Amino acid sequence: MRSEAGRFVTAARQALTDTPLQDAVKRATDTAARKRDLAMFADGRDHGEALRQQAAAARHRALSQLPALLEQAEERLTANGATVLWATDDAEVCRHVQAIAARHNVQRVTKSKSMISEEVGLNDALIAAGIDVLETDLGEFIIQLAEEPPSHIVTPVIHKSKDAIRDLFVEKLGMPPTDDAQTMARFAREHLRAAFLSAEMGISGGNFIIAETGTLCLVTNEGNGRMVTTLPRVHVALVGIEKVVATLEDYALLTQVLPRSATGQALAVYTHMINGPRRPGENDGPEALYVILVDNGRSAIYETEYAEVLGCIRCGACMNACPIYEATGGHAYGWVYPGPIGAVITPLLTDLKEASPLPHASSLCGKCREVCPVDIDLPRMLLDLRRDLVNAGHTPPPWTVGIRAWSAVARSPRAFNAAARAAHIAQHALPQGRKLPLGPLGGWTASRNLPKVAAQPFRAWWAAREKARDRDEQS
């Protein structure tokens, strides 16, 4: 998927005028955030915090042994009967999947939700190869019908109202009109059931791979993940190389913390562990299982001070907690991963310059780290990315000029004093309140009130105060 992160400011401004969007996103994120708190702290805040630290340690341990764990995972997966493939980039992922489809004579593919498949643009690649691709997670199915990208990694249609979904089903699928969400879901169930039963290949993502046992792990609620990994002849799983964990015990911890953090569930409805294709004597399950280990920019992150972000387990809690995400929704971020995690990994996985607005799409309130189940220091990385942007020269010219001017003035007490006095006098000449017509600074001032400059600079006030105190003490 091509990044449109460079359009963030324009897209965010549009989103800010879209009241139905903001209502839908606010309602959904508020609910999810409240459920997350209830679930994480079900046995007390201290216990919840201890779980976070434990989960962070499990991810750190996995990252510290990443190459060895990947080799172990490959060996165990292969021993379990899976075929392991590696892909350095998006094109290689698509080539692998196209080749598998050709080898197994596949015409129809059903998919459960995979954010990596969005990263690499897999659907378009399969369609180009003449293969039908159907998303089966209800949310993904809806956005596929609407021809939109997902706007949240857990609830992809968080931006759509019930009415909008109804209209889409009526228009594209001929559903009889209804206002009942249950009826809409049942309609989608019937529609997709036929596809599940006829597809020759199922594609899934992977939430974890357990290295010691060679187990591919999925977390789903709807059952579509089980369908696409059970019914078709071939199952292909796309898994980021960072998703490997060392042991069953680490997995048990993380697979419980993930749904607590994502949706407030103690466990997802289906916590699925796959140890290979159908075995002799079984009468269902895929005949072939392929696991594609996908790099696509991750090994480059591994070498940097941003390696910590590879610990992310994609729960979406940072989105649900973020005031910026709540105001703009997910599409404004312009790529697969929105919200605070997207503001960090989009610049790292795509192009720093194109994604230059994203590290600034944060008030640095710190809530994203606070709710992160693996305690990733997202605010620190947002700041470091801002520094990288400056060092790489990816800052707008007025911003650079402004900061240089400020720096020169702030370093000289005399200049600083003079500027403070000048500002005090000059403020009377400016209109008060919002939307100052300050030319190139308009982007900054349009949404902020100019602070009132004090009648007397602080240094003058301090000097006068000291003088008065001396006088009092002498008398």
Added chain:
Amino acid sequence: MSSRDAILRKLRAAQTPFADAPPPDPHLPVVPLDTGNRAALIERFIAQAEALSSAIHRCASPDEAHAAILRVIAPDERVLCWDFAHIPLPGLDAALDRAGIAVAPPGDASARVGITGADAALAATGSLVISSGPGKARQVSLLPLVHIAVVRVDQIVPHMEAWIAALRAAGTDAFAAASSTVIVSGPSRTADIAMELILGMHGPGALHIVLLDSEAQP
């Protein structure tokens, strides 16, 4: 160089992040429970399963369990079912037979009800652990709108951590031998339409857990 080698070489060339990560220590269970109190664990399992919209049928005898199952199946005359050897309920085959209920062939996608056993039940979360194998088709707990799972009370373990510890004690080969193991927590669901909770999205919309008192075992 292959992509595999290129990726691994790059990872190996990097300075190892979190080289000081603490060694694995026994995790705190995510749900702290008094694991010694059997009665409390059973109660917890029932309460949690019901909170997930599963229906619990606690039965003191196989006859009671047969009756409960037949009530759920009615008025159908055909069900999907695991091999009876994997369902810990004596006499189920005869009971179905007497009621005129046939077992549909594997792969029959039209049956409304599927009957399975389970490997274990988790008290902490009201969940069932269900692995696949010969005679234990995955579809039976997936395709039908109604899933009936038969579990003995002594299959209840405290939580996922306890289940993993038992796997570890038995050797992980037995775990790896099952091509699919799924921990089922309630009927399938979605909240994708305006955050409204809907049961029965793609998997079953109803989960009936027939909980058989252990003394009922022959």
